[in-house]
Amino acid sequence: MYKAVIIGGSAGSFQVITRILHSLPASFPLPVLLCLHRLKHVRSGFVEALSLKSGIPIIEPDDKEQIKPGKAYLAPANYHMFIELGNKIALSTEDPVNHSRPSIDLSFLTAAQVYRDKLIGVILSGANRDGAYGLKKIKDLGGLAIVQDPNECQVRTMTEASLKMTPVDHVYNTSEIIRFLQTIKT
Amino acid sequence: MQYEIGIVETRNVIKTLLDDYGYDFRDYALTSFKRRLEQIISNNGLKDADGLIGKLKGNPTFFDQFLNEVNIDTTEMFRDPSFWRTLRDDILPEIIRNSTTKPRIWIASFDSGEELYSLTIILKEMGALDKVQIYSNVFTNATIQKITSGQLDPKDIEINEANYVRLNGKSQYSSYYKVEGNKYFFDSTLVKDVNFIKQTPIIDKDPGAVKLVLFRNQALYYNQLLQERVLQKIAESLVAGGFLALGIKETLENTNANNKFTVFNETERIYKRKNV
Numbered sequence: 495m496y497k498a499v500i501i502g503g504s505a506g507s508f509q510v511i512t513r514i515l516h517s518l519p520a521s522f523p524l525p526v527l528l529c530l531h532r533l534k535h536v537r538s539g540f541v542e543a544l545s546l547k548s549g550i551p552i553i554e555p556d557d558k559e560q561i562k563p564g565k566a567y568l569a570p571a572n573y574h575m576f577i578e579l580g581n582k583i584a585l586s587t588e589d590p591v592n593h594s595r596p597s598i599d600l601s602f603l604t605a606a607q608v609y610r611d612k613l614i615g616v617i618l619s620g621a622n623r624d625g626a627y628g629l630k631k632i633k634d635l636g637g638l639a640i641v642q643d644p645n646e647c648q649v650r651t652m653t654e655a656s657l658k659m660t661p662v663d664h665v666y667n668t669s670e671i672i673r674f675l676q677t678i679k680t
Numbered sequence: 681m682q683y684e685i686g687i688v689e690t691r692n693v694i695k696t697l698l699d700d701y702g703y704d705f706r707d708y709a710l711t712s713f714k715r716r717l718e719q720i721i722s723n724n725g726l727k728d729a730d731g732l733i734g735k736l737k738g739n740p741t742f743f744d745q746f747l748n749e750v751n752i753d754t755t756e757m758f759r760d761p762s763f764w765r766t767l768r769d770d771i772l773p774e775i776i777r778n779s780t781t782k783p784r785i786w787i788a789s790f791d792s793g794e795e796l797y798s799l800t801i802i803l804k805e806m807g808a809l810d811k812v813q814i815y816s817n818v819f820t821n822a823t824i825q826k827i828t829s830g831q832l833d834p835k836d837i838e839i840n841e842a843n844y845v846r847l848n849g850k851s852q853y854s855s856y857y858k859v860e861g862n863k864y865f866f867d868s869t870l871v872k873d874v875n876f877i878k879q880t881p882i883i884d885k886d887p888g889a890v891k892l893v894l895f896r897n898q899a900l901y902y903n904q905l906l907q908e909r910v911l912q913k914i915a916e917s918l919v920a921g922g923f924l925a926l927g928i929k930e931t932l933e934n935t936n937a938n939n940k941f942t943v944f945n946e947t948e949r950i951y952k953r954k955n956v
Contacts, residue, residue: 534839535761535846537928556931557900558907570929572759576711584709585929587759587897588752589835604711 496638496678497612498561498577499524500605502598502628504531504620506648510668511618515548515566517672522550524614524678526566527577529601531594531620534572541568555583569596576604592624602628611636614678616671618642620652630660640664640671683722689729690714696733701743703880705750707906712752720749747819752901754794755835758843759896760928763948765847768802771923771950775891776811778921783891787816788883788914789898793827793866794840797856799894800870805850814874815887824876830857830868837864883910886917893918897927904935911937918953925950 503511507530518526532540544566545552552566553559561567561581569575570585574596578584584604591597602615602625615632617625619642633639639662644650646667656662666674690713697703705713721732735742758764775783787795796816803809818824826832834840834857844853857866877885893914899907914924915937924941926949932938941951 535842537760537762554929556929556933557927558904558934573929578709578711584711585900585927586712586752587755587900587927588712588715589755607711 495612496524496614497609498527498605499614499616499675499678500527500529500602500632501616501618502529502602502620502625502652503618504594504598504622504624504649504652506619506621510642510671512544512547513668514672514675515544515550515552517676518549519676520549520564522564522675522678525561525563526550527561527569527575527601527605528552528566529569529575529596529598529625531596531598531622531624532571534595537571540571544568555585557583557585559583569601571596574600576600577608578604579608581608592622594622594624598625599628603631606632606635606637609637613637614640616640616642617653617656619647619649621649622651623655625652626655626659629656629662633660633662638663640666640674642671643667683718683728685714685718685721685729687714690717693717693729693732693736696736700737701740703747704882707903707909708881709901709903712901713750716750716752720746723749744820744822748822751790751792751819753792753833753835754789754897756843757794757798757834757840758847759794759798760948761843761846763896763925763928763950764798764802764843766945766948766950767799767925768806768847770945771892772803772806772808772812775923776808779891782811782813784887784889785812785814785892786887786890786894786917787814788886788893788895788910790817790819790879792823793832795894795896796827796871796874797832797866800874801849801856804870809870810873814871815890816874816876817879817883818876819879821878827876828868828871828874830866830871832864832866834864882906883913886913888917889919890917891919891922893922893924896925897930899930900927908936911935915940915953920953920955922953923950924953 541554554570555567574586576584641653641656641662644653694705841853944950944952
């Protein structure tokens with residue numbers, strides 16, 4: 495019944511996201527959209543690092559790329575990543591939001607407007623408040639909101655800001671997030 | 681990010697722009713255009729899309745301001761330094777060497793000045809500023825005025841400077857501007873010979889016989905239809921062997937223009953026009 499999973503994270507989320515991607519089966523039925531804060535001038539290396547142990551292919555999409563199930567799409571450095579009607583990626587070079595480009599809020603907001611109640615949003619460890627508003631929009635439009643347990647986070651600012659802004663469906667540690675994602679069927 | 685407008689209201693604004701001013705935004709990418717309208721509505725203290733439509737009607741002054749606000753500014757000088765290095769070391773020397781008259785360079789994106797100043801600074805450091813003829817697309821006279829007076833909004837001067845250092849510029853980045861109060865004045869002599877082309881969103885004019893087109897990160901804001909149309913226009917404007925630079929996350933793959941070009945540099949997304 496879901497159409498996509500979107501995951502946002504910043505400082506302290508790399509290990510978590512690596513574990514999640516490692517746990518996903520090649521037959522994972524949904525696209526996974528990843529918006530992670532990263533160094534703007536480092537163009538390569540990040541996809542490669544995430545790909546090492548991932549169960550599904552990770553793509554750093556070009557603009558207008560078609561989104562397909564069973565693949566992960568990582569927001570490129572120094573671009574915002576929007577989800578556009580027609581299940582496509584739309585990149586943007588507009589100003590940073592929350593001092594961030596890519597901004598998690600913008601990826602989450604645009605994904606929520608396209609997938610509405612068919613979207614799962616996950617906020618992981620991070621050092622700023624980017625993502626909190628986006629997760630609220632997912633919740634407002636009927637999607638499912640998951641936040642990593644702040645007690646497990648290396649940096650808890652992002653998860654705490656999210657929990658403060660909206661009542662979420664689940665507060666999970668990494669193992670629970672993985673177990674939840676593994677139960678998803680189409 | 682509080683106020684949000686719907687698709688129907690967005691279409692109503694687009695209709696007003698077309699009916700009242702002949703500017704066709706119908707094939708702009710929906711998500712980013714909608715977002716832009718939301719920001720304009722909130723920046724101008726308007727209530728909603730109807731408020732914006734009301735203010736646009738019969739108000740060319742506000743329409744000009746709208747055009748400046750709806751256009752997404754280039755946010756950095758020398759964005760993607762390795763691209764500018766490739767331009768300086770591989771492309772510009774080739775097009776200058778192989779030309780008997782001044783080769784034409786066309787900035788076909790609606791640049792807020794950053795691409796143009798980056799290009800002219802590089803040309804100046806090559807001693808080649810007077811060896812080329814530059815054309816640059818703009819929406820409004822206000823943008824021409826801003827660019828030719830050198831009063832760019834530098835956004836983040838430290839990022840610009842870091843980019844300049846990464847491309848191994850010959851000089852000091854700070855030698856290209858003066859600060860007065862909190863204003864930056866870039867060296868406007870760099871752009872004194874530039875030809876500005878006033879365009880509507882569909883880019884219906886082109887300089888012709890162009891050897892290099894910079895069209896970086898502009899088609900991000902187009903849907904596929906408009907992207908196809910403008911790429912077609914650019915392909916027609918380029919001479920055989922001429923170069924086209926897209927943004928580093930844009931591609932000609934999956935477009936009809938693809939068969940008119942070969943890939944010159946995959947990483948920097950630079951293409952070369954085939955012989956017809």
